[in-house]
Amino acid sequence: MFFPLPDDSNHTERTRDRFNESWHRMFMAVINAVKLVLGAATILLMYLWFGPAMEDWFRGPDPLTPQQEKAMLSARSERAAKAEQDKIENGIHMATGLKVAEGWELVRTTCTACHSAALVTQNRATYEGWEDMIRWMQATQGLWDLGDTEPKILEYLANNYAPDESGRRANLDVDEIEWYILEL
Ligand code: HEC
Missing domain, CATH: 1.20.5 (Single alpha-helices involved in coiled-coils or other helix-helix interfaces)
Incomplete structure (x- = not known):
């Protein structure tokens, strides 16, 4: 430079x-x-x-502020309570004892409005028998018209709470079954 x-x-x-x-x-x-x-x-x-x-x-x-903390805790226990309400074990809804099968939630909402689901699960009847009980409750206990849901409810009840003799299907006879290829 x-x-x-x-x-x-x-x-x-x-x-x-x-x-x-x-x-x-x-x-x-x-x-x-x-x-x-x-x-x-x-x-x-x-x-x-x-x-x-x-x-x-x-x-x-x-x-967190105390309010936020309280809200968080109560939301958590609500979730826990809901999970408890919805718990299903071995195909049985634990809170009501109802068998989990097609239509069970209809029965859960409709048939536990006045009494416990135990009245349902302790009874056995055919489709007609269940229909009679519903008619009786409608005539004497203030049960409302079940409308479209009635056949679904009756199907569920007849399938899952059938009289003991007919409640269990016969064993499968494997030799009698016609096997076929399922086409997807
Ligand atoms: C409007 C209220 C109400 C509703 C909803 C209701 N029930 Fe009932 N049910 C009653 C009353 C009240 C009794 C009598 C209870 C008692 O005897 O302690 C009863 C009794 C029963 C019994 C016992 C009957 C007997 O012979 O001992 C069964 C089974 C039953 N209900 C099934 C059902 C089913 C299935 C549903 C849903 C479709 C249902 N209930 C919905 C009010 C109702």
Whole structure:
């Protein structure tokens, strides 16, 4: 790098070189100082800009207010109660004791409005027998017209709470079965 030396012919080549060298060092020192200041300013600016957001990252979620905590706990126990209500084990709906089969939810909603499902599960009857019980409840106990749901309810009852003798289907006779390929 070239730095002008005051024009004075007395300087030797060596003095000139040394002068140039010291100029160069000073110049680089100034440049480095400027870089340092710019770097520090950049970091400061970034901190001012992003600092608040970063504090949020590290702080974690706000603690819950007592109301929020109560709401969370009650939502959790509601969910647990609902799960308990819906629990099904070995094909039996645990809360009502009803067998889980086609139409069972209709029976659950319709037939537990006035009494426990135990009245249903403890009884056995044919389709007609169940129909008679429904007619009796309609005549004397204020059971409403079941409309379209009646045949579905009766199907469920007759299939799942049939008189014991006819309640169990005969064993399959494997030799009698005509096997066929299921086409999908
Ligand atoms: C409007 C109210 C009501 C509804 C809904 C109702 N029942 Fe009843 N049911 C009664 C009453 C009241 C009794 C008599 C209870 C008693 O004797 O303690 C009864 C008795 C019964 C009995 C016992 C009958 C007997 O001979 O001992 C059965 C079985 C029965 N209900 C089945 C059902 C079925 C199945 C459904 C759904 C289709 C149903 N109930 C819906 C009111 C109702």
